[in-house]
Amino acid sequence: MHHYQLFPRQIGEISRRYDVGELHLSFTQGVWREGKWGYPPVNSQGIGAEIRARIKGDATMSEHQWRGLTNALSGVFCASLNFIDATSTVTPQLTFANTESLSGGVLRHGYLPRENVCTENLTPWTKQLPCQSKSGL
Numbered sequence: 001m002h003h004y005q006l007f008p009r010q011i012g013e014i015s016r017r018y019d020v021g022e023l024h025l026s027f028t029q030g031v032w033r034e035g036k037w038g039y040p041p042v043n044s045q046g047i048g049a050e051i052r053a054r055i056k057g058d059a060t061m062s063e064h065q066w067r068g069l070t071n072a073l074s075g076v077f078c079a080s081l082n083f084i085d086a087t088s089t090v091t092p093q094l095t096f097a098n099t100e101s102l103s104g105g106v107l108r109h110g111y112l113p114r115e116n117v118c119t120e121n122l123t124p125w126t127k128q129l130p131c132q133s134k135s136g137l
Contacts, residue, residue, distance in 0.1 A: 008128035014072045018065040021105050022054035025073065029117040049079055049115035056105040059091065066108045077121050084110035 004012060015023060027049050032040050053069060055062040066089065074081035089110040 005130055008125075010076060010128055014069065014076070018069040018072070019056040019105070020053050020065075020069060021056055022052075024050075024052040025077075026050045027077075027079070027115070027117040027121050048111065048113040049081060049117070050112075051081065051084065051110045052107065054105045054107050059106050062106040062108065066110075070110060076124055078124060079121050080112060080115055081110075084112060088112060 011023075014020070028047055030047070034040075051070065051073065053066065055065045055069070057065065070084045071082045073079075089108055092107055092109065
């Protein structure tokens with residue numbers, strides 16, 4: 001069961017196509033002023049775009065899937081995610097959980113610190129949500 005009435009079909013199909021067991025995508029912009037506001041109430045992200053994905057399969061196979069995933073997400077979000085390459089991607093060997101055990105795959109983490117975030121990136125996402133921009137997941 002895919003629950004596409006609750007979750008965007010396009011993201012679900014991309015996840016299935018590239019065997020993604022877990023996906024985190026963030027676009028951030030701005031500065032948190034710790035001196036004025038204190039420490040952030042939750043873990044914060046750096047400026048730019050970041051993708052973390054656990055891809056099923058071995059390291060060699062997941063490299064091809066990672067490339068396809070970043071290209072597909074680039075098209076969906078009108079962002080430069082396709083420029084995430086080997087120089088901006090890491091495959092952590094040690095994490096809080098064994099990278100092979102959680103969902104049987106390889107963890108990849110890519111980052112674009114200079115990606116400008118604008119409504120152009122978010123409009124495609126809100127159009128995919130069943131409730132549009134009125135409510136969220």
